[in-house]
Amino acid sequence: MSYIVIGSAPSPFVRKIRMVLESIPYEFRELNIYDGVDGVELNKVNPINQIPVLIDDEKTIWDSRQIFQYLNQKHNLFSQNWEDENLITAIDGLMNAGVALLLMKRSGMNINEPYMYVQRQKDRIESVLEYLSKNYLKTEKSQHWNFVSISLISFIDWAILRELENFSNFPEFLEFHNRFQDKPIVKSTNPRAI
Ligand SMILES: N[C@@H](CCC(=O)N[C@@H](CS)C(=O)NCC(=O)O)C(=O)O
Numbered sequence: 001m002s003y004i005v006i007g008s009a010p011s012p013f014v015r016k017i018r019m020v021l022e023s024i025p026y027e028f029r030e031l032n033i034y035d036g037v038d039g040v041e042l043n044k045v046n047p048i049n050q051i052p053v054l055i056d057d058e059k060t061i062w063d064s065r066q067i068f069q070y071l072n073q074k075h076n077l078f079s080q081n082w083e084d085e086n087l088i089t090a091i092d093g094l095m096n097a098g099v100a101l102l103l104m105k106r107s108g109m110n111i112n113e114p115y116m117y118v119q120r121q122k123d124r125i126e127s128v129l130e131y132l133s134k135n136y137l138k139t140e141k142s143q144h145w146n147f148v149s150i151s152l153i154s155f156i157d158w159a160i161l162r163e164l165e166n167f168s169n170f171p172e173f174l175e176f177h178n179r180f181q182d183k184p185i186v187k188s189t190n191p192r193a194i
Pocket residue numbers: 011012013014033049050051052062063064065099
């Protein structure tokens with residue numbers, strides 16, 4: 001039986017997993033997490049009510065990081081050291097801060113107001129982009145296709161789609177993205193192309 005991935009096409013956390021599953025069959029069950037009916041269905045498989053969720057027969061795994069570890073153990077996809085783990089944590093930090101800002105905007109809150117919570121998210125995004133620019137994009141590591149590059153590509157497309165960041169102060173992120181944008185799995189999962 002093949003895997004089931006529960007998620008949505010625009011979600012950067014879900015897209016990471018779909019790119020990891022490039023050569024592995026899976027069924028993609030799309031839902032709208034903010035729709036009442038789909039939300040109830042999601043809650044049946046994940047009490048945290050977040051996507052992605054991976055189902056493998058009787059096992060259900062929550063959280064993109066855990067799902068990646070699970071798939072990597074089974075399929076030996078990419079090797080990772082502790083530096084890679086930190087980079088993935090940093091990129092997840094970008095996504096979490098971005099999701100928080102987006103949810104605030106969708107709740108009708110003005111994210112240009114000087115709320116401390118908002119500023120913390122914006123500062124985190126700025127700080128991580130600067131960190132990645134120096135410590136990842138300027139290094140040979142950023143040439144490779146692995147879970148770090150997959151995660152960053154997911155964030156870049158999603159941040160542009162949601163108008164959270166246009167990378168005008170960080171053109172190196174777009175150069176990095178250009179390096180991988182013609183890969184079939186990057187094209188077929190790009191939420192900006194849907
Ligand atoms: N730590 C989780 C975060 C997943 C996450 O935040 N997913 C978003 C969609 S992009 C979500 O489900 N948001 C709904 C909510 O938090 O209410 C992961 O890595 O899977």
